Amino acid sequence: MVKLRDERGMTLVIVLLVLLVFSVIGLAIVGASVNNIKQVKTTEENVQTVDIAEMGVQHYQNILESFFHDQITIKKDIYKKLLEKEFELHGDVSNTFIEDKEDQLANELMNLYTTSSISPVKQAVNETVDNQTNSKYEINNSNLKITSSDVSFDPPCLTCNSSNTKKKIELTYQSFGYKDQDLEKKLTATFSFTFYINKAGIQYNPSTDFATIINKPDDVNPCVASDVNGKASIEEYCEYNSLVTLDTPSEIKNSHLVFNKGLTVNQVMSGSGKTDGEKGAILNSTLYINGALTLNKQINGINGSKIYINGTTTVPTSTTQFEKINPGGIQFSTIVILGKVNFTGQVKGIHHSNIYIVGTADFAGATFKKIDNEDSAICVNGTITNLADQSKTGKFIYDDKDPEFSTKCSVTRLNLTNEFMKWDEDTTPLVDYSN
16 A cells, blocks of 8 residues: 655645745736836826926917017008108109018017017916916017018919018917926927008099099198298208298208198299209208298299199188299209199299199289190189180190090009008917927
């Protein structure tokens, strides 16, 4: 009979082995769980900080949209006046001028941004998201870049400007997401703002509304009459609110002058220019006169100037008086007269110039010599009296009953519609998540 070996104690060994195996497995599971928890937490924090940085992008995007839209809305009125001034000076708004103004506006908008309180050039733009975790986003001066360029229309815009482009301002910045004061994530975002001067909004219309041909200068300062009385030369940008009487003037040159109570000239205005471009006692100037202009003595030429006379603004209505414009005559000039005007002397030459009258024009005693009939005219929207036969000089004086009035006397007016400047109303940031 075979005797079995004593196996007591084996059960304990097996149990211990099993416990060891399960302990190792348990520790592995716990370790994996801890690592998973850490990874999940890290992932969650990354996601959270990306979200914080995205909040910074969206917040700053809204700030930029409001800023550029507000600034260009303000600039729109300024550039409207620039276009009107260009038309007043040259009778046209060229494509080159439009493109130059687009470049100028882009530079002005960029300068306004970089010097504004919203620019991180001045100080960082930041906001706290969560006080407990010290979470915040920040836009600072790191890698800030702002440029302008031309971009093509897609599809092409046939009525915009000569180069068929619009101006783009591009601003690249970084939004930093912070948690517990440590940098967690940064995003690079690009903001784009485009605009252009829309040629379709610049319209030219014929008109016989003479009263608004010449605009009142807006670059004058208040002056008093004593500033000019007795001076031989006037070269100022002034507005006078009392009647101004000039007793010893030699010339009015390169000036913008507003006379709200009329202007009287009692002595000969001789002018000092020797060459053709400098000849004219009233030279390269704008005179805006509310009340009568009374020229009691000879004026030796009006050259390259604009003169507006509103003789209907005084009670009783005043009469504008022209004595003599001789020698030199009227060259490259525009004169607008509202009310009654008397031509009582000789006008020696009208070249590339027009006189527009709304009211009554009396030509008793007036003589005209050397008239450029093709490029010059006297247009009366009202009544003509004492007009001599024009057969010797050739016809150059027209009233509103004349069949040729609309052809010879209509003026081209600039009409800027509200669409003359257009820009983006909605922009979407381009975000780079690879940082």
